[in-house]
Amino acid sequence: MATFRIKRYNPEIKPEPYYEEFQLDIPEGATLLDCINLIKWTQDGTLTYRMSCRSAICGSCGMKANGHAQLACQRQATSLLDKDDTITIEPLGNMQPIKDLVVDFEPFWDKVNKIKPYLQNDVSPPQKERTQSPEQFRLIDDSSTCIMCGNCYSDCNVLEVDDKFLGPAALAKAQRFVGDSRDKKTLERVTELSEPGGIWDCTHCGECVERCPKPAQPFYRIKEIMSVALEQGVHNNNGARHALSFVKSVKSSGRLNENMIPVESMGYFNFKGLIDLIPIGLRMLLKRKIPPIIHKSIDDVKDVKRIFKELDQ
Numbered sequence: 001m002a003t004f005r006i007k008r009y010n011p012e013i014k015p016e017p018y019y020e021e022f023q024l025d026i027p028e029g030a031t032l033l034d035c036i037n038l039i040k041w042t043q044d045g046t047l048t049y050r051m052s053c054r055s056a057i058c059g060s061c062g063m064k065a066n067g068h069a070q071l072a073c074q075r076q077a078t079s080l081l082d083k084d085d086t087i088t089i090e091p092l093g094n095m096q097p098i099k100d101l102v103v104d105f106e107p108f109w110d111k112v113n114k115i116k117p118y119l120q121n122d123v124s125p126p127q128k129e130r131t132q133s134p135e136q137f138r139l140i141d142d143s144s145t146c147i148m149c150g151n152c153y154s155d156c157n158v159l160e161v162d163d164k165f166l167g168p169a170a171l172a173k174a175q176r177f178v179g180d181s182r183d184k185k186t187l188e189r190v191t192e193l194s195e196p197g198g199i200w201d202c203t204h205c206g207e208c209v210e211r212c213p214k215p216a217q218p219f220y221r222i223k224e225i226m227s228v229a230l231e232q233g234v235h236n237n238n239g240a241r242h243a244l245s246f247v248k249s250v251k252s253s254g255r256l257n258e259n260m261i262p263v264e265s266m267g268y269f270n271f272k273g274l275i276d277l278i279p280i281g282l283r284m285l286l287k288r289k290i291p292p293i294i295h296k297s298i299d300d301v302k303d304v305k306r307i308f309k310e311l312d313q
Contacts, residue, residue, distance in 0.1 A: 001025050002077070003086040004039060006047070009097045017097065019088075020044075026077050032087070033061050033072035049101035056213060059149030063101050064090040069151035069211045092154035094163075108153055111166045115174040115193070120185040136181040143176040146216040152208035164197040168208035168218030171199060175221035178228055190229040199225050200239020238273075241265045251308040254301030258291040 001023055009017040022039045030038075033051055040047045052058040054073045061072040065080050066088055080087045095103035121130070152168040159165050166174075174193055177183050193199050199222050208218040230240060245264035249257040266273040284290050298304075 001085070002035075002081055003084070004035065005086055005088045006036075006039075006100070007088075007090040008047075008100050009091075010046075010099055030077050031073050032065060032070065032075045032077045032080060032089075035077045035087075036072060036089070048099045057147060059147035059213075062092050062149040062151050062154065064092060064154065069093070069154040071149060071151065071213045074213055092150055094154055094156060094159040094167075095150070103150075105150065107163070108150055108167070108169065111170040112148070112173055114166065115170050115177075116185075116189070117173050117177065119177065119180065119183050121182060122184050130182040132181045139179040139181075140176050142215045142217060143172050143179070143221050145214040146172050146176075146212075146218075147214055148173075149213065151211040151213060152218050155207050155211045157205050157207055158201055158203055162197075162201065165201050166193075166197055168202075168222065171202070171225065172216050172218035172221040175225050178225050186228065187232050187234075190225060190232050191234050193225055194229050194234045194237050194240065199229065200237060200242075238265050238267075241267060247308075250304065253295070254304040255295055255298050257295070259293065 002025075004022045004024055005019050006022065007017055008020050022043055024035055024039060024043075026035060027038075031054075033054060036047070036049060037051075040049075049063065049072075050060040051073070052060040054061075056071050056074040059071070062069055063072055064070070065072070065075065066082065067090075069092055070080075077087065089101065091097045091101045091103045095105065095108065097103050119130075146169065148169060150169065152172075153159065156165070156168055159167055171193070174189065178186055178189050178193075183189075202219070202222050204219070206219050209220070212218060226239075226243065230243065234240060235244060242261065242265035245261045246256065248264075249255070249261060262277055263274065266277060268274075281290075
């Protein structure tokens, strides 16, 4: 017998969300969704959530279980039991709840639409189709598996503090078209994606990879867009300048020059940005956190430089 602690919300009855507990003897082999269905069918028909295919294809049944986004139809319920035989279920994060476990996906879809999720080609469509080789398709194979469940969006740490961030799902979908051999707007796409709220606002926490139920793995798709943006010469932003400064520092000295990276990331002629760095620098100085002007050489520095030389070749 397990306890399902479910976060309920019905603004027509009670303005604040609350938790309600249900007892259920978990059937052998039951998924989390199976259990929620049994609770709805046998204990409380007002319990509200989304579901459809029950096969981890549609992405409808995303919800939080024990603090992390899951596809309810994909997880065995017994694998989620804590030491007290309890499973805590909540709506997806970073989205407003509508009722119980149903959340408002409109901001999510707005961000997907911003990345222009369709092929753009200057040439009129052929009579049959635009073909691509298996090798070309492999570049977008992973991102094409995204089922738009919102799990990555729910647990994204950046979206917790900045709702202007496009989010991992939209950026993974963007890679689907940035990397598509049939799309002819690569430069325009990566230029737009390099603006504030885009690829360079990702903090590299990797939480989206942990929550993704498919091979889409948004963080790695974001990194691929970053690489394309750098190759296309879209460098006029703090994120790109930071990446280039990072590489330049390690390539030249075998280690990071932490005094120069903030300046080069901001841009030598970005006077306002450089002035904004002064209070941070002063606080670091007072706390004795300023890196040394002359760094001690690391071991095997020649080997680090050799690696960069081989990559350049």
